[in-house]
Amino acid sequence: MKILTLNFLTCAVKACKSSAASYPLHPQEVELAKDEMEYNPQAMLNFLLRLDWAALRMTATELGFATLPEEMPTAEDLQQDELKMRQLHELLLETHVVSGKLVCGNCGHEYGIKEGIANFLLPSHLV
């Protein structure tokens, strides 16, 4: 599961969707791995435009990566800063969560990750 995935996920419990605390989920006890992927600057720019910067910033900090700037760099800045783009490419697309858990900040439910696959099936009392 690539790190960028966390930008699109929230708690599977219906009642949590309306709570700001349910997004992003908090990674805990994670084991990370790196898998190289070809760098495509034009595609990378489009990936960055698609994501929620504040949530990404929180995820990066919680995973122990270098703190990202508060404001998302503009497309112009990024196009002139290949190093920054490559760092983001490495964090978002080359770094995988192999195992660990994702925790909802609202209800505290823990979603396990094993062999790169996160399990979002809820126990029957939460469905």
Add this chain to the structure above:
Amino acid sequence: MLPTPDTSHVPYTLVYEPAEDSFLLLDTLSSPSEVSFLSSHFSPFPATTTTISSPRSQPQGAPLVLEVGSGSGVVTAFLTANAGRLFGHAAVLTLSTDVNVFACSATAKTTTRACAGEGERQRSSGTTDGDGNETENDAGPGAYLASLRADLATPFLPGSVDVLVFNPPYVPTPSVPRRMEQRGGPPPRGGGGGGGGGEKKPGYEEEIYLLELSYAGGDKGMEVTDRLLDSLPEVLSPRGCAYVLMCAQNKPQQVRERIRRWDAGRDDSNNAGNNGARWMAETVGSSGKKAGWEKLEIVRIWREFGKVGDK
């Protein structure tokens, strides 16, 4: 014809084997009309513009593609490996969900392999393909983000999915299978709060259960599809669309009419209603096998903006 991803590694006693329905999805998604829809609807951010609006209220940039119930992964792999050809650019993010953990593993493997093969072809052919009209950046595979074990699209952020593809369990049956742990049997691997991996060899009863999950649609074959349809207004982005496969017994004509009556104004979570939005549902692919018991069709569902009053 784009190549069909190789699924020869998939254990077909545990995971649905690609069949007529899967191939109809591949043919439909790569048909000229859908390639034209997808590439005009999800055109890339132009390299020269610099205005960035809030991505959550009105997503722009790379489309997020989600296949629900990915099974062997043949569709997810096809969409990811051929992203450049289907969308006109390689800036495409893909994800898949399945309740069957063996399907989750199979999809990840099928997709990784298909993309590696596609990347190889791109590199060996240089900056243009055989027809000499595609640049390397345009034609490459998209980025496959994750294989998730989940019920439908339940873990997705509201308003986040741009293209949702679903080949559901559509066969009418007395009921849909209940989860293993709810009927007194042993819990399935990694059930409850556990992880997704840890594949021990499943027993015969679990094999039957996994097979049932892939086809048993309950009443009119629509119990699972109806739950998915109900979630679309919330999970799709304003520009989002869904491709849902149905068979004749699902009464697709009635389903399309029902969707067109949905009130796009009620989707206040993403402000789609403020623009004169209305829901559309059209058949965009069909297997045309009228004599057989199973005529299949693929319905595209999406919102259209600013055309109130037009017919």
